[in-house]
Amino acid sequence: MKDLEGLAPEQIERISKVRERVIDSIGKNMDLYGVTLSIGHLYGYMYFNQGPVTLDELSKAMGMSKTSMSTGVRTLLDLKMIDKVWGKGTRKDLFEVSSDWYQNFSDYFSIKWRKAVESNMNVLSKALNELRAMKEEYGGQEELNSLLHKDERKIEDAIKYYRWLLKLIEAMETGKIYDLIPKEE
Template sequence: MGLYHLDEVRQAAVQKIRKRVIENIGRNMDLYGISISTGHLYGLLFFADKPMNLDEMGQEMRMSKTSMSTGVRTLLDYKMVNKVWEKGSRKDLYEVEYDWYQTFADYFDIKWRKSVESNILVLRKALEEIEKLMKEHEDDEELHAVLQADRAKMREAEAYYRWLDRLIDTFVDGDIFKLVPKEPPEDHS
């Protein structure tokens, strides 16, 4: 049963609770590099009784269709919402991805993997340049000492990024949940 089947007093009480949660989701979305308004949009979809289109979201949030579209696109890119099809509807509909574990794993893979790959590439190129410079200046002991120290630091960083890449793999393939099992929802009934 949806919220709109309740009388005004009960609707207002439920809306107050939801608003508090939505506000908090919005504030915490900066962790994901997502704006507060897009976080609020996620919160709206989280509590929606059915998939919503951009017009419905804009009406509910009092935002422009362009802002809604940008926010939804961001949430789609991070796999935090899904586009759904509904018979008889000509407009795109969206619903939140309720599996927060999967959402986090997808985000971790999307954002962190790109960073890890970029850092590994830069470090490998820098290590190649160090080797080349050391060969070109074989007799320069002072330069070799500096380059050897830099090479050791870079190899340490590269080892860290290879480890981080393996950590990301544990999220993607679900092995992380063998080490840190998912929490079952508490039943307070």
């Protein structure tokens, strides 16, 4: 890394070891949230890098193929954890880490949760419509009607939860979450 140039070899080694431990920890943490360990390591490396980097630089530094780097960078871009930036005098794409961990957390979970909520709400809505159609079709069967009613209530409870989760997602996207749980300064 550029910021280590000019330091004594033993200083470079010690700083590098500290950074490697943190990078590994970031990778393991991101793995818990469904991001591969290697993409977590890529983010960690970029976090400590001083300024934007190209895919070629990342590939060389990480010892991974340019294709793997491209996939990792695309994932981090989609999760809004890195940004594509402009660099004077270069034709290559440059990428830089978004170092606001609070925003990274909010963006990551908002993206993932919103996708899951929309999918689940769609399934629940269809299921609810099917149950209601069955109630109309078999309205005179008391035992079946009772069972359908109980299932309908359970699905309605799930829908209420997902509407609440959408409010949480919105609070994260707008930053209102920090009114409830302030960032540490």
